[in-house]
Amino acid sequence: MSKGSDEIVYGLKRDYLEKISSKGTRIDGRSAIEYRPIVITPNYVIRAEGSADVKLGKTRVLVGVKMEPGEPFPDTPNQGVLTTNAELIPMASPTFEAGPPNEDSIELARVVDRSIRESKMIDLEKLVITPGEKVWIVYVDIHVLDYDGNLIDASQFGAVAALLNTTVPGSRYGMEDFPLPINHVPVITTFAKIGKQLFVDPSLEEEEVSSARLSIATDENGNIVAMQKGLSGSFTQEEVYSAIDKSIEIGKDIRKRLFGR
Amino acid sequence: MGMQSDIKLIDENGLRIDGRKPDELRPIKIEVGVLNRADGSAYIEWGGNKILAAVYGPREAFPKHTQNPSRAIVNARYNMAAFSVDERKRPGPDRRAVEISKVISEALEASIFVEQFPRTSIDVYIEVLQADAGTRIAGLTAASVALADAGIPMKDLVVGCAAGKVDGKIVLDLNKEEDNYGEADLPLAIIPRTQEIVLMQMDGNMTREEVREAIEMAKKAALFISNLQKEALRAKYEKGEIQKTEENSNEGVNKGE
């Protein structure tokens, strides 16, 4: 079928998911705060300085970190540079098209980037080669391979896992290799709103019928470091507070389970 | 090709820098049906190459002006992940990727019964996750497995291998160093059943006799790899296939007459 028809949802499927969600039931039998199985394979790509292959249910994302020396930004002469990019390649979904990044892939990359940057996960001050002139550039590239919902969490977990096993390739440039200096471990949790209920880690089927999306990144101190509300629906203030509380709890659990921190 | 170097690529025992004999392949592993959304998919590890191939289609060709009223169009897209090579590759197609995509599309199309699906496209996506020389042939080899997994009608599974010239010797399946510092590289793909050549490129410098030797060597290896493709498909589909007739109703399956 043409690409357009993949985006038209069966009306009765929408009604069905909304109906069962009012009882807090999900189509795959999960609880409202339950993630699909998460499997992370670190160091998947040896040519990268760090990498991780993430399977979140049937969603699959590969994240690679590359590093090279470059110029610092003028306003932060004594810090390394973090650059995050996401590719929604057409392999991953019949609705993705080849071409330059669109607003979806740019939003995805920026939300993941914010969680890493604002939590100060990477100690960028330790990535200076010559102050004011030469610093390490950290490229985080998110390659979405199979799209079955919740790309934000899959990509963020992958980026964190990849950075945690990144080695700065100093020896390639006549310096010494060293592990990427890490300060904090941010974890993001995404909620989808279906009817009046909020569910974590929406599958594609759930995303297709959800009215609003909320992603909250927390650090190990239980502080909020980044948020993003998406889609044209809305949340009440109470819903936001409740989601924040849940994201702190879930973040703790995932940080421990996936990253041992 | 053509970078000058003092590196000795073949030692006094006739072995290559990775220990292989001149006509020896790198290890190859193929898996079928590794992706969920695609209509067909395959994963190949070939030496240090890690490559995914996915097929969507036949589906209505889009945009509409690309539709051919008498047959399907075959669109392969070869892409390298930014982190697949030592120096980060800028995302998006460069001239090399566009050329490789074109020759792969044409090679696959040679085997596909495109006239069965007018106005559609058969989209083949090849993603190089980790590159280690010979990516186009490894990608093509995975792509034809993905096409079979997607149920696309084909004469046979297209398969290939490269041969080239290193330290004055014809060798099979060049690795990264041999590709960089060797004297010639000749990637080749065939339809195994008929042994027709459907992809061939070459760069470097070889005599007429050396080209013949390289083609012969690559073809022989391709026939071997063809069996790996078939074993991978059987491994997926023979796993749990129904053997008993009674499980099949006559509804919807007997469209034969």
Place this chain on the structure above:
Amino acid sequence: MDLNKKIVLPGEEIDINGFKQGNGLYFEDGKYYSYQLGLIQVYNNFVNIIPLSGKYFPSKNDKVIAKVIEIAPSFWVLDINSPYPAFLHVNDTPWKPSSGELAKILNVGDTVYAKVNEITESRQIWLSIKEPGLRKIEGGHIVTVQPSRVSRIIGKGGSMVNMIKESTGVKIQLGQNGVVWLDGEPEKVLEVIRILKFIEEESTASGLTDAVKSRLEKSR
């Protein structure tokens, strides 16, 4: 050679053994070859390759579940999970809307259970819902399965699907295009989805019916 139930790959030579060439085979230089991944089946003296994967290609009189994707002045365009869209003309429905008012009857995203009425030479597929049982579907849930597995889900004379219906109390309508409509208690619908996936993926040799039976009994 035992022709029945053997898995073949594209390019594999098939000895049709005195039978006639059916679907999924091509003839070249005096020999027959499979052009598709599938199972060999001999039926009415024809040797066919039954595909094990791939898109749905309709045959006349197939019953399908279709989704409206576009509305024209006198017909609807529907997705039938096939490379080509299907069309439904108002004359092939029980309704008589005035021109331009089709959306009031079937809107984009609506679902119908329809019959493939005609396939033209240029591959236009025309549907009809003018027979008893054919209708607009309302309520319930939609899942998709591999179209080539639908006959397996139905089972001989409907034995498999009836067993699932009786055990779970879920209403099930199977489209030959792999689209399945389910209606019932959410837990039971989920159970049926899991069983459909089981049949689709595992479909283990001889014991499939028994395996499904024991799964149904366990979850009761």
